[in-house]
Amino acid sequence: MAPQPKVEAQQRKRQWDALTPPLSEWILDAISYMGFTKTTPVQDAAIPLFMGNKDVVVEAVTGSGKTLAFLIPVVERLLRLEAPIKKHHVGAIIISPTRELATQIHAVLVSLLKFHAPSAALLKTDDDEDVEMADTESSPPAFPAGTLKVVPQLLLGGAVTPAQDLSAFLKNSPTLLIGTPGRLLELLSSPHVYCPQSSFDVVVLDEADRLLDLGFKEDLQKILSRLPKQRRTGLFSASVSEAVDQLVRVGLRNPVRISVKVKARTTTNGKDEGKIEDKKTPASLQMSYIVTPPVHKIPAIQTLLRSLLPQPQKTILYLATCYSVDYFQHVLPDILKGFAIVPLHGKHPDKVRRKNFTKFADSLTPSVLLTTDVAARGLDIPSVDLVLQLDPPSDPKTFIHRCGRAGRAGRKGLAITFLRPGREEDYIEFLRVRQTPITPFTSPPISASDNEAESTIEQIREIVKSDRAIHEKAQRGFVSWVRAYSKHTASSIFRVSDLQWDELGRAWGLLRLPSMPELKKWDGDRSLGVNLDWDAYAYKDKQREKQRLVGKQNEGDNKGHVRKAGKGKNGKGGAWSQKKEQRATKEVRREKKKAKREYDRVARMTEEERRNEEELGSMIAQVRRKVVDDEEFEGFGS
Numbered sequence: 001m002a003p004q005p006k007v008e009a010q011q012r013k014r015q016w017d018a019l020t021p022p023l024s025e026w027i028l029d030a031i032s033y034m035g036f037t038k039t040t041p042v043q044d045a046a047i048p049l050f051m052g053n054k055d056v057v058v059e060a061v062t063g064s065g066k067t068l069a070f071l072i073p074v075v076e077r078l079l080r081l082e083a084p085i086k087k088h089h090v091g092a093i094i095i096s097p098t099r100e101l102a103t104q105i106h107a108v109l110v111s112l113l114k115f116h117a118p119s120a121a122l123l124k125t126d127d128d129e130d131v132e133m134a135d136t137e138s139s140p141p142a143f144p145a146g147t148l149k150v151v152p153q154l155l156l157g158g159a160v161t162p163a164q165d166l167s168a169f170l171k172n173s174p175t176l177l178i179g180t181p182g183r184l185l186e187l188l189s190s191p192h193v194y195c196p197q198s199s200f201d202v203v204v205l206d207e208a209d210r211l212l213d214l215g216f217k218e219d220l221q222k223i224l225s226r227l228p229k230q231r232r233t234g235l236f237s238a239s240v241s242e243a244v245d246q247l248v249r250v251g252l253r254n255p256v257r258i259s260v261k262v263k264a265r266t267t268t269n270g271k272d273e274g275k276i277e278d279k280k281t282p283a284s285l286q287m288s289y290i291v292t293p294p295v296h297k298i299p300a301i302q303t304l305l306r307s308l309l310p311q312p313q314k315t316i317l318y319l320a321t322c323y324s325v326d327y328f329q330h331v332l333p334d335i336l337k338g339f340a341i342v343p344l345h346g347k348h349p350d351k352v353r354r355k356n357f358t359k360f361a362d363s364l365t366p367s368v369l370l371t372t373d374v375a376a377r378g379l380d381i382p383s384v385d386l387v388l389q390l391d392p393p394s395d396p397k398t399f400i401h402r403c404g405r406a407g408r409a410g411r412k413g414l415a416i417t418f419l420r421p422g423r424e425e426d427y428i429e430f431l432r433v434r435q436t437p438i439t440p441f442t443s444p445p446i447s448a449s450d451n452e453a454e455s456t457i458e459q460i461r462e463i464v465k466s467d468r469a470i471h472e473k474a475q476r477g478f479v480s481w482v483r484a485y486s487k488h489t490a491s492s493i494f495r496v497s498d499l500q501w502d503e504l505g506r507a508w509g510l511l512r513l514p515s516m517p518e519l520k521k522w523d524g525d526r527s528l529g530v531n532l533d534w535d536a537y538a539y540k541d542k543q544r545e546k547q548r549l550v551g552k553q554n555e556g557d558n559k560g561h562v563r564k565a566g567k568g569k570n571g572k573g574g575a576w577s578q579k580k581e582q583r584a585t586k587e588v589r590r591e592k593k594k595a596k597r598e599y600d601r602v603a604r605m606t607e608e609e610r611r612n613e614e615e616l617g618s619m620i621a622q623v624r625r626k627v628v629d630d631e632e633f634e635g636f637g638s
C-alpha cells in the first residue's frame with residue numbers, strides 16, 4: 001500500500017464554510033444556531049469525503065462530534081439527489097445498536113432539519129418532546145411538488161409495534177430511517193417498503209464495531225442484503241479498528257479510513273517521560289484507576305462522591321449485569337446519601353427505560369446512573385462529569401466507550417476504574433498497549449479503613465435483612481456477576497480461580513453465598529459468619545410473605561402426612577398421603593428445574609461476548625488510510 005498523505009487538521013482553520021463541497025446555507029445556519037463555531041477534526045476530515053463519492057471508515061475519540069460528521073453528509077446527499085425520492089422508497093438508513101442512541105441521533109437530526117423549511121414543514125413537535133411527523137393529509141406542505149426534503153422515521157423496539165411502524169411508514173413515506181437492527185429489519189422485510197438502486201443512496205453504521213459483533217450479525221447481514229450494492233457506506237466509532245477484520249462483510253467499496261488520534265505525553269507512575277504517544281481517548285478526559293480490595297470499593301465510592309471538588313453532579317456507575325443493577329439499586333440510596341440513584345438496564349420495560357434515562361439526563365440535583373453496557377456507547381449527556389466502573393467491562397473494547405460518557409466535546413471529565421490488587425493490575429499495561437493509558441488516582445487520596453469497610457458491609461446487610469426480596473436479588477446479582485467475570489475476554493487477567501469468595505460475598509453484603517458450580521469445591525463458610533433465622537426472614541411485600549408462609553405450612557403438613565402414612569394401619573390413608581408426597585416431590589423437582597433454568601439464563605447473558613471473540617476471522621479489509629493528528633483536540637468547543 002502506498003504511504004498515505006497525513007492531513008494536519010490543526011493547521012487548517014476548521015471553518016464550516018471552508019469545507020468542500022460547500023455546505024448548504026441552511027446547514028450553516030443550523031450549526032451557527034447550535035453555537036459550533038469550528039468543525040471538530042473528525043467533522044473536518046469526514047464530511048467532505050462522505051459528501052463526495054467515498055465510503056468511509058471513521059475512528060475518532062468519544063465525544064468528538066461523529067454524529068454531525070455523518071448526519072450532515074447524509075442530509076446533504078439526500079437533498080442533492082436528481083429527483084425526489086418516490087413514495088414508500090427509502091433513501092438512507094442509519095443503524096444504531098441501542099434505542100437510546102438511535103433516539104439521540106434522531107433528536108440531533110430533527111434539530112438540524114428545523115432549519116430546512118421543506119423538511120421542517122413535515123415535523124410536528126410537542127414542546128420539543130416527542131417529534132412525530134405532521135399529518136400530511138390534513139396540512140399539506142406549502143412547497144412546490146418536486147421539492148426535495150428529508151423525512152425521518154425512528155424505529156425502535158419496545159415503544160410501538162412493528163405494525164404501527166409500518167403504518168407510520170405508509171402514511172408519512174419517510175426517506176431516512178434511523179433505528180436499531182431488529183426493528184429496521186422488520187420494516188425492510190415488508191413488501192411495501194422499497195430500497196431500489198434508483199433511490200437508495202447511503203447507509204451509516206454508528207458504533208460500527210458493536211454492530212459487527214456476532215449478536216447483531218444476522219440482522220445486519222439481512223438488512224444489508226436488502227440494500228442495493230451501489231451505495232455509499234459509512235462506518236463510525238471510537239473503536240472501529242477493532243472490527244477491521246469484519247469490514248469486508250459490510251460491502252465497503254474502496255473505503256477511505258479516517259483516524260483521529262489524540263497526542264499525549266507518556267507518563268510512568270505519574271512522571272512525564274518527555275515522549276508523545278497516540279491515545280484513543282479525549283485529552284479532556286482524565287482516565288484513572290484505584291487498586292483496592294472488593295470490600296473497600298463501595299466505601300471508596302462513598303468517599304469519592306463526598307470529597308471530589310466540585311461535587312460531581314452526574315455520575316455513571318457501571319456494573320457488570322442487569323441483575324447486579326437490580327440489587328444495588330436497593331442498597332445504594334442509603335449508602336450514597338444525597339445522590340439520587342437511577343437504575344437503567346436492557347431488561348427494563350421500554351417505558352421504565354425511557355423514564356429513567358430522561359430522569360437522569362434532566363436531573364438538576366446530584367445523581368448517579370446505575371447501569372450496564374447498554375449505556376456504554378454513544379450517549380451524549382454533556383453534564384456527566386464522572387464515570388465509575390466497579391469492575392472493568394467483560395469486553396475491553398467497551399472500556400473507552402464507558403469512560404467516554406464523561407469529558408465530551410472538550411469538557412473536563414474523570415473516569416475511574418476499580419481493580420483488585422494482584423493479577424487485575426495487569427489490566428493497566430493491557431490497556432496501555434491498546435493506546436488507552438490510565439493513571440493512578442491520587443488526588444484527593446481515597447482510602448477506606450478496614451473499620452469503615454466493616455461498617456459499610458453491616459449497613460448493606462441491614463438493608464438486605466429488611467426484605468427477603470432484596471436477599472434474592474443479591475443472590476441472583478452475585479451469580480450473574482460471577483458468570484460475567486468468568487466470560488471476561490481478557491481471561492488471563494480476570495480469573496475466577498483468583499476470586500476470594502468470602503471477601504467478595506461480604507463486599508456485596510450477602511447473607512450467605514449462593515449455591516453455584518463455581519463454589520462446589522470451595523470448603524469455606526458459606527454462611528459468611530451471618531446468623532439468621534431463615535424461617536422468620538420475611539418479604540416486605542405482605543402478599544408475597546403470606547404466600548411464603550402458606551407454602552411453608554403446606555410443606556410442614558406434607559411432612560406430617562408422610563410420617564403418619566408410614567405409621568398408619570389403613571392402606572387408604574397411606575395411599576392418599578403418598579400421592580400428596582409425590583405431588584410435593586414433583587413440586588420440589590419443578591422448583592429445582594426452574595432454579596436451574598434461571599441459572600442457565602443468567603449464564604447465557606454474557607455468552608454473546610465470548611462468541612464475539614471467537615468470531616474474529618482473518619479477513620483483512622483493504623482500506624486506504626487518512627490520519628488526522630489532533631494535538632489541540634481539547635479546545636474544539638466553542
Ligand SMILES: Nc1ncnc2c1ncn2[C@@H]1O[C@H](COP(=O)(O)OP(=O)(O)OP(=O)(O)O)[C@@H](O)[C@H]1O
Nearest residue numbers: 036038039040062063064065066067378380409637
Ligand atoms: N463542531 C462542534 N463544536 C463543538 N461541539 C460540538 C461540535 N460538534 C458536535 N459537538 C458536540 O459534541 C458532543 C459530542 O458529539 P457526539 O455525540 O456526536 O460525539 P461522538 O463522537 O459521536 O461520541 P461517541 O463516540 O461517544 O458516540 C455533543 O454534545 C455535540 O453537540
